[in-house]
């Protein structure tokens with residue numbers, strides 16, 4: 001059990017209904033990687049960037065492409081409650 005993997009549903013910021021599911025992979029360094037799971041709404045793209053459109057209220061939820069795993073998924077640009085720990089300077 002080297003890596004911790006857990007999945008969570010992300011509610012729409014507007015209507016609070018489930019928007020998509022995220023897979024959080026925690027690496028050994030403490031970095032956590034967020035991937036949009038299969039079966040979630042498609043990530044679309046326009047001039048302002050990547051986003052997912054809420055299937056319930058059509059809200060636009062911004063997404064950031066994951067530079068390390070372009071083929072695997074996307075980061076979410078919403079704030080993730082994980083304070084950056086500074087173990088060793």
Ligand SMILES: [Zn+2]
Nearest residue numbers: 012015054057
């Ligand atoms: Zn919504």
